[in-house]
Amino acid sequence: MQIKRRFRKINRKVRTLNKERRSIMRAYVGTMNNPWRLFDELSNDFPFDFLNSAWRARSGQYPRVNVWENEKGLVVEAEVAGVDPEKLDVSVDANVLTLKGEKAEGKDAKSEFQRSFNLPFELDNEKIKAVAKNGVLTITIPRKEGTEKRKIAIEKL
Amino acid sequence: MNLMKKQEQDVQKVSRMEVAPQTRIDEAEDAFTLTVELPGVAEKDIDVTLENRTLTVTAENTVGIYKDYTLALTEIPEVRYRTAFELPEHVDTAAVKAANRDGLLILTLPKSERVKPRRIAITAG
Numbered sequence: 001m002q003i004k005r006r007f008r009k010i011n012r013k014v015r016t017l018n019k020e021r022r023s024i025m026r027a028y029v030g031t032m033n034n035p036w037r038l039f040d041e042l043s044n045d046f047p048f049d050f051l052n053s054a055w056r057a058r059s060g061q062y063p064r065v066n067v068w069e070n071e072k073g074l075v076v077e078a079e080v081a082g083v084d085p086e087k088l089d090v091s092v093d094a095n096v097l098t099l100k101g102e103k104a105e106g107k108d109a110k111s112e113f114q115r116s117f118n119l120p121f122e123l124d125n126e127k128i129k130a131v132a133k134n135g136v137l138t139i140t141i142p143r144k145e146g147t148e149k150r151k152i153a154i155e156k157l
Numbered sequence: 158m159n160l161m162k163k164q165e166q167d168v169q170k171v172s173r174m175e176v177a178p179q180t181r182i183d184e185a186e187d188a189f190t191l192t193v194e195l196p197g198v199a200e201k202d203i204d205v206t207l208e209n210r211t212l213t214v215t216a217e218n219t220v221g222i223y224k225d226y227t228l229a230l231t232e233i234p235e236v237r238y239r240t241a242f243e244l245p246e247h248v249d250t251a252a253v254k255a256a257n258r259d260g261l262l263i264l265t266l267p268k269s270e271r272v273k274p275r276r277i278a279i280t281a282g
Contacts, residue, residue, distance in 0.1 A: 066233045068226035075223050079233060081179075081196035081260030106183050135196035135260010138221060 062115040063099065063137075071149060073142040074119065081135035090130050090139060095119045097141065122147050173217065178238040187273055189248065191264040195238055200257050205264070207250060213241045214262060247272040 068075040080088060082103050089100040098116045105111055122144040129140045179194040195203065197218035204215045216238040244250060249269040256263045 064232040065230060066220060066228065067230040068221075068223045069229040070226045074229075075221070075226060077221050077233065079196035079260075081194040082192070083259065085259070106181065132259070134199055135194070136221075 062113050063101075065115075067117075071143070073124075073140070076117075076139040076141065078115075078137045078139070079135065080132065080137045083132075083135075085132040088130075088132065088137060090128070090137075092123050092125055092128060092141075095122050097123065097139075099137070099139075173235055173237045175237045175239050177240050178214070178216075180240060187268055189266040189268070191242065191266060193238075193240065193262040193264070194260065195262050196260040197233070198238070198260065203257065203262060205255050205262070207244075207253060210244045210246075210248075210250065211241055212244055212253070212264070212266075213239070214264075215239045216262075 063078040063080050065079075066077040068077075076097070078099055080099075080101055080103075083101045084104070087102040089098075091098045091100070096116055096118055098114065100114045101112070103111050103113065119141075124142045124144045127142045131138045181192045183190040183192070191212075193214055195216045195218070197220060198216045199219060202217045202219070204213075206213045218233075218236060218238070220233055220235050244266065247269050248266045252267045254265045256265075
């Protein structure tokens with residue numbers, strides 16, 4: 001009798017565990033709907049991306065960003081408090097945008113960070129603008145001309 | 158300004174999340190340097206107060222909003238930074254200085270004269 005009761009208890013536990021696992025899976029699939037997440041850092045396979053990136057941003061591994069998008073291009077805002085604008089390096093290779101920098105930690109210590117984004121379109125190398133103000137770097141990136149979204153007419157047979 | 162608008166602003170003020178900024182304390186021979194990271198905060202939005210021996214820093218960041226654009230990735234929330242420090246006895250509170258550069262608030266807390274190392278001259282007896 002007692003064994004039966006214990007089994008029932010274990011069964012219930014397994015059921016709730018399964019439920020939890022499913023909800024985690026759902027959260028993960030939810031992040032996959034966000035193209036930026038997919039194209040961002042490869043090691044972001046932990047389901048709670050937000051916590052992960054927040055932790056990494058806190059630990060100084062990379063700066064936090066806000067990305068704004070429209071058909072003409074992107075605006076990327078990155079938090080780079082304490083980074084000398086001269087030590088900031090924004091570079092572009094085809095559709096990969098890389099932010100690099102060096103932060104002074106006290107008198108002679110320093111830390112380096114790097115973050116890359118795989119963007120969904122090619123960038124116009126010549127027209128990128130970056131402005132640093134109050135510890136926020138704003139990068140304006142226009143889409144390369146001729147790579148705009150275009151509608152394809154469907155012909156009738 | 159009408160009441161409605163004022164209330165709305167009050168609500169916005171309250172709805173910001175309060176977080177502690179990243180800080181670092183360095184000690185030199187004659188002063189402590191307190192570095193507070195306040196990215197996206199304009200100088201006018203930083204508030205440094207010293208009450209008795211408690212130094213409080215509050216600041217609100219401004220997150221850029223771009224019309225005609227849609228937000229694709231958000232990691233920077235609108236927050237209120239707040240941190241407080243109890244200054245030790247040997248800090249000269251009257252001489253505390255604050256500077257703002259590259260999103261950093263740099264507070265210089267000089268040590269009072271009596272704790273600074275000094276050389277004692279030996280007089281021939």
